[in-house]
Amino acid sequence: MFFELIATFAAGIAAAGLALIAGHLSGGRLPRWLTPVLAGAAMLGYAIWSEYSWAARTTQALPEGVEVLLTVEETKLWKPWTYVIPQTTRIMALDRASVQTNPDAPGIVLADLYFFARWTPPAKRPQLVDCANAARADVSAAALSNPSDAAWRRAGKDDPLMEALCTS
Incomplete structure (x- = not known):
């Protein structure tokens, strides 16, 4: 800045x-x-x-293997030109190299998501994805040891993470 x-x-x-x-x-x-x-x-x-x-x-500037899943465009009252052309202020990206599966938990995928926002440092958030049930959860120690203990949230089939990891 x-x-x-x-x-x-x-x-x-x-x-x-x-x-x-x-x-x-x-x-x-x-x-x-x-x-x-x-x-x-x-x-x-x-x-x-x-x-x-x-x-x-x-x-x-993203390294090879990091794929942009979602961009968020916004308009701001104090930036009137954004009403003509909205400004991209946030980005969600998937690190394809981090995608892992566990034979003990079939159908569950572990992947790292990166969140970028203007004027803030990037954030990394590991996610568990259950393709069969169209659900995702933040990674925790309990979720890693037993995925059924994860706090699963429903995700629609149009969720960018579901589309990236679950469509073959």
């Missing part, structure tokens, strides 16, 4: 510098208010670009 703040200021300073150079080259015919307006527009433009490109930059 700190580096993005620095980059925002740098964009404003660069735009102001270009406006000052253009004003000098035009022999002073450009209005003086143009410099702060261009600096502010550059800062706002960079901030908007940074917000909208966050999801693409995050997904491109």
Whole structure:
């Protein structure tokens, strides 16, 4: 976040510098208010670009085998442009390399989910998935030793995790 703040200021300073150079080259015919307006527009433009490109930059940085299952787009009152083009603010990804099965618990799959949200550190949440019953549960010590002790939640067939792990 700190580096993005620095980059925002740098964009404003660069735009102001270009406006000052253009004003000098035009022999002073450009209005003086143009410099702060261009600096502010550059800062706002960079901030908007940074917000909208966050999801693409995050997904491109994911390692091989990590698959994006779900993206959440939101609109915010204080960001009126998001009503025109909603902004992706959260991502759920599945680490395919972490998928495991247990011969003692047939039909139960263990997988790691990663949750990414703008301005928050990523979170890893292991999940148990019961494809036969279309259910999922957070992993706990009790659930790992005996999957019937897990706190199972129903998941619809359109659940992205069910679709990724249970369709063959």
